[in-house]
Amino acid sequence: MRVEIDQLNKIFDSRIRIGIMSALMVNEDMNFNDLKALIDATDGxxxxxxxxxxxxxxxxxxxxxxxxxxxxVYTVTAAGEKAFRAHLDALEKIIRHIS
Incomplete structure (x- = not known):
């Protein structure tokens, strides 16, 4: 299981960053106010x-x-998509290992 944990990206440790990336992965783009409402975060x-x-x-x-x-307006980059998918893959491996 250690291998999968090492594959997690620390940038995505935050619920807000996971929310941003998740929203941008399923939407072509999103503006600041829509992200703010969706994620329920303050402006700052x-x-x-x-x-x-x-x-x-x-x-x-x-x-x-x-x-x-x-x-x-924000969009996910190719590098962002690749990094986020790798992070999700590592999480799935951890979950499967625990189950």
Whole structure:
């Protein structure tokens, strides 16, 4: 079982980061407010976790405007998808080993 635990990605230890990645894996993109509502996080907390994922190149940020209001949209990168799938695979192996 040690091998599977070593394969877990520490970046995805947070429930908020798992929520962000899960949402972006099943949606082409999501804006800040939709992610905030879905994950039930504060602005600051969500922004911090988004920044971490962006720094690791797991998500991409697209800033724009809708009318005069700013609109920040997030998408998962190929590297982010690969890392998250590997993390989920490791979790599944752990679960199967325990069952």
């Amino acid at each position: 907390n969500l922004a911090t976790h988004l920044k971490t994922l962006e720094e690791h190149k797991f998500i991409k940020v697209h800033k724009g405007f809708i009318g005069r209001k700013t609109n920040t």
